[in-house]
Amino acid sequence: MNIHEYQAKELFDRFQVPSPKGKVASTPEEASAAAEEFAGAKLVIKAQVHAGGRGKGHFKNGFQGGVHLIESPAQAAEYAGKMLNETLVTVQTGEEGKLVRKVMVAEAVDITHEYYLAILMDRATCRPVIVASTEGGMSIEDVAHDTPEKIIRQFVHPLLGLQGYEIRKLSAALGLSGDIAKQFGKLLANLYKLFISLDCSMLEINPLVTTPDGRVLALDAKFGFDDNALFRHPEIVAMRDTSEEDPREVAASEFDLNYIGLDGNIACLVNGAGLAMATMDIIKHYGGEPANFLDVGGGASKEQVTAAFKIILGDPNVKGILINIFGGIMDCNVIAEGVIAAAKETGLPIPLVVRLEGNNVEAGKATLGESGLNIVSADTMADGAQKIVAAVQ
Amino acid sequence: MAILVDENTKLLVQGITGSFGARHASLSLAYGTKLVAGVTPGKGGHNFADFVPIFDTVGQAVEATGATASAIFVPPPFAADAILEALDAGVELIVAITEGIPVMDMMRVKEAMKGSKSRLIGPNCPGIVTPGHGEKSHGGCRIGIAPGYIHKRGNVGVVSRSGTLTYEAVWQLTQLGYGQSTCVGIGGDPINGTSHLDVLQMFNEDPETEAIIMIGEIGGTAEVEAARWAKENCKKPIAGFIAGATAPPGRRMGHAGAIVGGEEDTAQAKKKILAECGIAVAETPSDMATTLLERWGK
Numbered sequence: 140m141n142i143h144e145y146q147a148k149e150l151f152d153r154f155q156v157p158s159p160k161g162k163v164a165s166t167p168e169e170a171s172a173a174a175e176e177f178a179g180a181k182l183v184i185k186a187q188v189h190a191g192g193r194g195k196g197h198f199k200n201g202f203q204g205g206v207h208l209i210e211s212p213a214q215a216a217e218y219a220g221k222m223l224n225e226t227l228v229t230v231q232t233g234e235e236g237k238l239v240r241k242v243m244v245a246e247a248v249d250i251t252h253e254y255y256l257a258i259l260m261d262r263a264t265c266r267p268v269i270v271a272s273t274e275g276g277m278s279i280e281d282v283a284h285d286t287p288e289k290i291i292r293q294f295v296h297p298l299l300g301l302q303g304y305e306i307r308k309l310s311a312a313l314g315l316s317g318d319i320a321k322q323f324g325k326l327l328a329n330l331y332k333l334f335i336s337l338d339c340s341m342l343e344i345n346p347l348v349t350t351p352d353g354r355v356l357a358l359d360a361k362f363g364f365d366d367n368a369l370f371r372h373p374e375i376v377a378m379r380d381t382s383e384e385d386p387r388e389v390a391a392s393e394f395d396l397n398y399i400g401l402d403g404n405i406a407c408l409v410n411g412a413g414l415a416m417a418t419m420d421i422i423k424h425y426g427g428e429p430a431n432f433l434d435v436g437g438g439a440s441k442e443q444v445t446a447a448f449k450i451i452l453g454d455p456n457v458k459g460i461l462i463n464i465f466g467g468i469m470d471c472n473v474i475a476e477g478v479i480a481a482a483k484e485t486g487l488p489i490p491l492v493v494r495l496e497g498n499n500v501e502a503g504k505a506t507l508g509e510s511g512l513n514i515v516s517a518d519t520m521a522d523g524a525q526k527i528v529a530a531v532q
Numbered sequence: 533m534a535i536l537v538d539e540n541t542k543l544l545v546q547g548i549t550g551s552f553g554a555r556h557a558s559l560s561l562a563y564g565t566k567l568v569a570g571v572t573p574g575k576g577g578h579n580f581a582d583f584v585p586i587f588d589t590v591g592q593a594v595e596a597t598g599a600t601a602s603a604i605f606v607p608p609p610f611a612a613d614a615i616l617e618a619l620d621a622g623v624e625l626i627v628a629i630t631e632g633i634p635v636m637d638m639m640r641v642k643e644a645m646k647g648s649k650s651r652l653i654g655p656n657c658p659g660i661v662t663p664g665h666g667e668k669s670h671g672g673c674r675i676g677i678a679p680g681y682i683h684k685r686g687n688v689g690v691v692s693r694s695g696t697l698t699y700e701a702v703w704q705l706t707q708l709g710y711g712q713s714t715c716v717g718i719g720g721d722p723i724n725g726t727s728h729l730d731v732l733q734m735f736n737e738d739p740e741t742e743a744i745i746m747i748g749e750i751g752g753t754a755e756v757e758a759a760r761w762a763k764e765n766c767k768k769p770i771a772g773f774i775a776g777a778t779a780p781p782g783r784r785m786g787h788a789g790a791i792v793g794g795e796e797d798t799a800q801a802k803k804k805i806l807a808e809c810g811i812a813v814a815e816t817p818s819d820m821a822t823t824l825l826e827r828w829g830k
Contacts, residue, residue, distance in 0.1 A: 260636075262723065262751075262752045262753075263752070263753060265638075265642045265643070265723045267639075297642070297643040298640060340635065365634055365636070367633060367634045367635060368634035368635070368636065371609070371634070397786045399783050399785065401778075409696075411694060411695050411697070412694060412696075412786025412787045412790060413692070413695065413696055413697035413720070413747070413749055413775050413786075413790075414694065414700060416749060416776040416786070417694075417773070417816075417817035419777075419778040419779070420777045420799070420816070420817070421816045421818065422778075423777065424815065432779070432783075432785055432786070437695065438552075465696045465700055465703070467677075467678060467679035467695075467696070467699045468677060468679050496703065497682070497703075520817055520818040521816055521818035
């Protein structure tokens with residue numbers, strides 16, 4: 140789940156992580172009022188979409204750029220008028236672009252130096268790791284590749300938490316001193332608190348900046364949350380903006396289905412995440428392109444299978460479907476009934492190959508066979524993949 | 533022999549009165565597993581399936597029944613607490629089936645378990661099966677959610693992060709006439725109790741296990757660590773499969789741990805290292821058993 144820039148700012152404010160002054164606006168009047176409030180500071184107005192590349196993007200109404208410097212409240216209102224409820228196209232949005240519902244008016248800070256600061260959950264050591272670098276403002280992957288000595292890592296004990304000496308070590312390694320070091324220490328302590336309290340999986344500030352007037356500020360942030368922990372963070376769930384997500388994935392999540400849309404033309408419907416990944420792989424192995432990842436889970440109901448089927452058929456790229464079920468405990472006949480119910484409801488305009496194995500498989504195959512629908516049966520994964528690849532060619 | 537559990541292992545189930553736990557506790561009983569106790573706070577004094585006593589705490593269950601293994605079916609918000617309770621009660625083998633436990637919770641549990649004598653398998657895993665000698669492998673020890681009937685007692689050890697891919701491999705083996713010593717699902721979460729490497733080491737020392745199938749997926753480096761160890765230390769034939777060759781980077785593929793973070797944890801990179809370490813890598817998930825048999829010289 141991703142959040143908007145203004146929502147990241149809200150979280151930073153709540154945990155006292157200093158960031159440039161800013162306010163979100165949904166109307167030109169609100170944008171103007173925000174600019175009024177920050178009068179005296181150099182200001183910028185930014186379209187709020189999840190995609191990157193906003194500055195160089197363009198609106199479908201012809202207005203250029205999703206990020207602009209503004210000089211007056213009147214200009215804030217004018218630019219907000221050109222951005223709000225308009226569609227912004229960036230390198231990351233694709234041609235269809237994203238509708239801008241909010242803009243943020245924020246202080247445009249002067250920068251003395253750019254740093255990199257992140258907290259991640261490290262799988263290998265099963266503990267949080269703080270990653271910092273004096274080389275901020277650029278891709279950290281490039282820094283790690285070109286100048287690995289400039290990446291500083293500090294692992295944090297899972298039960299003790301971040302200690303003062305660890306902060307001082309990091310601060311010294313970044314070459315910070317005096318009041319800047321003090322501000323950095325406080326920022327990092329609060330950032331760590333935020334990371335733990337909100338069950339983050341990743342929190343990246345790039346860049347973290349020092350300013351000529353002696354401040355340390357988080358300029359741009361990226362948040363990753365642990366989906367498993369969202370049940371205890373309703374305020375984060377409320378930040379979800381489904382209009383920013385793939386509509387197929389939004390529909391799937393309403394039925395507790397694990398769906399990820401891809402670009403291919405062979406849809407698959409599978410039980411179990413590992414088997415679902417492996418099914419995509421075997422489609423590719425035999426020369427096809429998977430259209431999606433879809434795990435219906437170990438105890439899928441008829442309703443879920445029907446919903447899954449509709450989502451698959453809603454994708455105009457899909458030219459064929461492979462259903463691969465290893466019904467260990469799950470009853471193959473339940474899957475068969477779900478497929479038939481769905482196919483009867485939506486029609487079956489494209490080839491469907493079904494590989495059923497496991498519990499009550501004979502009944503499941505019989506149900507499919509008696510349905511009168513044009514369903515091709517397969518005995519193994521390889522057989523199923525080859526049949527569907529041949530069918531869409 | 534087999535590893536971790538056998539037909540004499542005394543099992544308790546935490547969360548036995550929930551629908552998920554109850555269903556699978558019944559299936560374990562039907563498989564012939566020695567299910568000796570259930571635990572659900574507040575339900576102590578009742579029986580499960582008429583004759584399996586339910587206790588309020590794991591400590592009471594262990595004391596009364598001598599259970600040494602626990603299967604955890606407790607919902608995610610309470611699962612970490614359930615694992616810690618089993619640890620406190622001295623349960624030797626804790627198998628956490630629960631999917632969706634917050635990573636921070638598992639981070640703390642993992643730290644708390646350091647230095648203890650308990651082993652954790654999972655979470656977010658299908659569990660463990662040591663097949664029995666009866667018809668359709670009846671009489672074995674089934675902890676978790678795997679279908680018992682697909683197994684057959686034999687000499688192949690199977691270790692995997694994924695449930696359904698484990699079943700796929702087991703079923704392929706069984707249909708070709710080759711049975712399993714023990715099948716271990718270590719789970720699809722980023723932080724888990726037992727790694728591929730841990731299980732490979734156990735299979736290597738188990739006289740009943742003659743060959744091994746190791747199934748992995750994108751994300752993390754666990755399969756690679758296991759392969760590097762095996763290259764130097766494991767004399768038994770191993771076949772491997774890595775799922776997720778077609779997974780887009782940065783997306784979580786169902787399993788919380790199945791996410792490509794960098795060049796090193798892609799399926800392609802892992803397969804290459806597995807092959808370099810002498811593991812026979814199956815081209816497709818349909819070939820897991822045949823790839824093993826070929827390497828095994830069968």
